[in-house]
Amino acid sequence: MFMLRFYTAGESHGQALLAFLSGLPAGLPVDVAAINHELHRRQLGYGRGGRQKIEKDSAEIFAGVRHGQTIGAPLALRIENRDWANWEKILPVEASGDPLTASKKLVAPRPGHADLAGSQKFNFHDARYVLERASARETASRVAAGAFAKQLLQQFGIHIASHTVQVGHVRLERPAKWDEILAVCADLESPLRCVDSQIQQKMMVEVDTALKAGDTVGGVFEIVARGLPTGLGTHAQWDEKLDGRLAQAVMSVQAVKAVEIGSGILAAGSYGSEVQDEISYDKAARKFKRSSNRAGGLEGGITNGEDLVVRGFLKPISTLRKPLGTADMVTKEPVQAAYERSDWCVVPAGGVAGEAMVALVLADAFLQKFGGDSLAETRRNFEGYGRQIDEF
Numbered sequence: 001m002f003m004l005r006f007y008t009a010g011e012s013h014g015q016a017l018l019a020f021l022s023g024l025p026a027g028l029p030v031d032v033a034a035i036n037h038e039l040h041r042r043q044l045g046y047g048r049g050g051r052q053k054i055e056k057d058s059a060e061i062f063a064g065v066r067h068g069q070t071i072g073a074p075l076a077l078r079i080e081n082r083d084w085a086n087w088e089k090i091l092p093v094e095a096s097g098d099p100l101t102a103s104k105k106l107v108a109p110r111p112g113h114a115d116l117a118g119s120q121k122f123n124f125h126d127a128r129y130v131l132e133r134a135s136a137r138e139t140a141s142r143v144a145a146g147a148f149a150k151q152l153l154q155q156f157g158i159h160i161a162s163h164t165v166q167v168g169h170v171r172l173e174r175p176a177k178w179d180e181i182l183a184v185c186a187d188l189e190s191p192l193r194c195v196d197s198q199i200q201q202k203m204m205v206e207v208d209t210a211l212k213a214g215d216t217v218g219g220v221f222e223i224v225a226r227g228l229p230t231g232l233g234t235h236a237q238w239d240e241k242l243d244g245r246l247a248q249a250v251m252s253v254q255a256v257k258a259v260e261i262g263s264g265i266l267a268a269g270s271y272g273s274e275v276q277d278e279i280s281y282d283k284a285a286r287k288f289k290r291s292s293n294r295a296g297g298l299e300g301g302i303t304n305g306e307d308l309v310v311r312g313f314l315k316p317i318s319t320l321r322k323p324l325g326t327a328d329m330v331t332k333e334p335v336q337a338a339y340e341r342s343d344w345c346v347v348p349a350g351g352v353a354g355e356a357m358v359a360l361v362l363a364d365a366f367l368q369k370f371g372g373d374s375l376a377e378t379r380r381n382f383e384g385y386g387r388q389i390d391e392f
């Protein structure tokens with residue numbers, strides 16, 4: 001990140017999750033209900049475990065916002081873990097000999113988790129310390145910080161939404177329209193946030209089949225950002241190319257194993273004439289246009305004014321009710337992997353976490369180009385650049 005600094009802290013069953021965000025301009029109106037709405041969206045989805053039902057996340061703002069707006073100071077947020085009362089004796093901050101601690105020790109590392117590699121690296125014979133932080137519960141902090149990034153971008157007409165394009169073997173084969181994506185995002189009852197109800201039914205059967213078999217399913221979420229100006233990111237330096245930055249951010253979401261921009265995967269097996277988006281100039285509108293958007297809104301690592309389209313590919317959840325084989329970290333004997341209460345499909349929630357990461361990267365690139373110390377200064381810079389594009 002160049003302008004925004006963002007990091008998170010907190011364990012899955014610790015007292016709270018924390019997020020710190022610094023670099024937002026002063027004078028940005030803050031809608032706390034909208035932050036909590038995003039946190040709620042992250043908890044939804046068909047195929048989630050029991051924890052989402054017992055916890056309703058909400059963020060408390062401790063710093064950086066006064067009288068409903070940012071003041072140019074670092075933001076500090078806290079999301080309480082409502083299950084803390086049940087974990088206080090298991091994960092106390094102080095040294096303790098409480099027998100409950102031993103009862104939650106995890107020595108049978110789960111394949112596909114950070115359990116074994118993390119325990120070896122940090123030299124614990126208890127994967128509890130590792131899994132508590134590796135858990136995707138951490139995405140709640142990202143979603144809260146991302147909600148601020150979204151609120152900044154919305155000030156400039158930029159909106160971000162996501163939907164589910166694949167669950168297990170069932171895939172939405174047609175492109176989704178922006179209005180459909182917005183509708184399915186607004187529908188909190190939508191089980192998997194897929195824009196096609198018939199495909200969604202089939203996706204739900206995939207989820208049910210996995211559950212019955214003690215198994216899990218992965219899938220693909222698609223994030224679309226509309227309203228971006230041409231010119232965020234740059235071709236000039238490898239680490240400032242926006243495609244690379246977005247890929248890293250989305251890939252960092254737990255269980256995401258591949259990221260696609262536009263029709264990147266299909267493009268690799270196509271001819272060049274089938275892949276590029278031809279350019280024309282609309283004299284009446286005095287605007288350059290593209291015949292299609294296979295590039296997904298990015299050329300040379302720079303936004304080109306089309307919709308930004310990023311897909312995250314999630315592997316199936318690693319914790320299985322029908323456990324896989326593993327080796328005990330202490331005895332080294334073969335055992336079954338530990339089972340912790342777990343989700344079995346998280347594609348819609350992964351999409352919400354992905355939206356937050358895309359929002360943070362876009363807000364950072366936006367501030368790199370237009371950032372002022374106040375929202376008013378940022379707006380002046382943005383409008384001045386808009387005139388340059390209009391006159392180009």
Ligand SMILES: Cc1cc2nc3c(=O)[nH]c(=O)nc-3n(C[C@H](O)[C@H](O)[C@H](O)COP(=O)(O)O)c2cc1C
Nearest residue numbers: 113134135136254255317318319342343346349350
């Ligand atoms: C929203 C979300 C919820 C998740 N919930 C679970 C879960 O309940 N059980 C599980 O085993 N993995 C879950 N994961 C995935 C793991 O956190 C992840 O696979 C693990 O930390 C290893 O990291 P890696 O897959 O990125 O290598 C979830 C991921 C996301 C995005």
